[in-house]
Amino acid sequence: MNVRLPCRICGALILDSTAERTGGLCMPCKGGYRASIEARRHGRARDHAIATSPQAQLWAALLHQVRQEAAGIQGLSHPQQLYYASSMLLGAVLRGGMQHYFGGVATEHYKLAQDGLMAMGATRALRLLLDARQLLFGAGLPNETARHERLYRRPLFAENEARSAMRLNALNAEFNRLAPDLERRLSAYARQHGLLDQ
Template sequence: MNSSEESDPFWDAWLAVSQKEKKAGLESLTCRERTFYALNLLRGAVLRGGFHTYFDLASREEIEVAKRAFRENGAPKIAELVEKAESIIFSNGVSKEFEEQLAQLLCWSEEEIEQGIEPEWSVALDAVNKEFYAIAEVAEAVVVKYFEENYAD
C-alpha cells in the first residue's frame, strides 16, 4: 500500500465515533468515545466558525463533557472560554433540550444584516473567538494527546 492509500488512525477513529454518535446519539458512546468526540467537536467547530457555530452543533451534554475534559486534560483556559461564550450567547444558560438551545441561540436580525450592523453580542463573541484562536494549539495538543493515550496502538 502506498502512502496515499494508507489510512490516518486519528481520522479513522473520528469517523467511527462521529458516525456512531450521529446514528445512535451521544448516549451510545463509551466514556472514552464521548470524551474524544466532545473534545474534537469543540476544537474543530470553533476553528471552522467560532463559538456560534459550535453552539449550533453541540448539545448541552456535549458542551459539558468538553469543558470537563479540557479541564481534566490540562487546558482549563479552553473550558473558561466556552463558559465565557455561553454567557454571551445564552443569558439564561444552555437549555437541556437541543431544539430549545437552537431557538435561544442569538442570531443576526435581517435589519442588522442589511445595514451591516454588528450587534454587541457578536462583537463580544468575536473577542472570545480570538482568545480561542490565540491558544488553538493548546486545544489541538489536548485532542491529539487524548487520542494518542486512548486510541493509538
C-alpha cells in the same frame, strides 16, 4: 526526433520546440502558475497524510459509531465520549465561531465537552467556552429553540451591544489561537486512554 530539455526554472523536461518558443521555460513556469501547481500537489499530499493519520481514523470510527449505531454517543466509552464532544466543539468553533457551536447539534454534548476540556487540562479553552455561553445566554444554557431564537435573530447583538459583539469576536479569535494546543491535548488524551496506539 523529439529532444527533451530541462526547463530553466523547475527542471521539468520539455520538448525542444517548446523551449525554443518559451525561452527555455515549461508552460507552467512561463505562465506563472507553477507555484500554484506545486502548492496543490503539496496540499493533496498533506490532506492525504492527515486523512490517513491515526487521529483521523479514530475520529472517523467514532463519528460512524455515533451516527450509525442506535446507541449513538451512549455507545461510546466515557473517554471516547469526552474526546468526541471536545473534538466536535473544536471543529464547530473553527468553522464558525462559538455562535456556530451553540447553534448546532454539537451543543447536545456541551457538558461532555466541558468535562473533556477539563480532563485534558485545557483550562483556557474551557474558560473561553464558559465566557461565550455567559455572553450569549447568561447563566444557563437554554433549550434548542431558545438558543436558535437568540442566535439566529438579526443582528445577534443590538446596536447598543457593540461591545458584546466585539467580545464574542475576541473569544472566537483567542479560541482559534488555542486550536493547535487543543489538538495536541486531544491527541495526548487519546493516547493516554488507549484510543490511539502509543
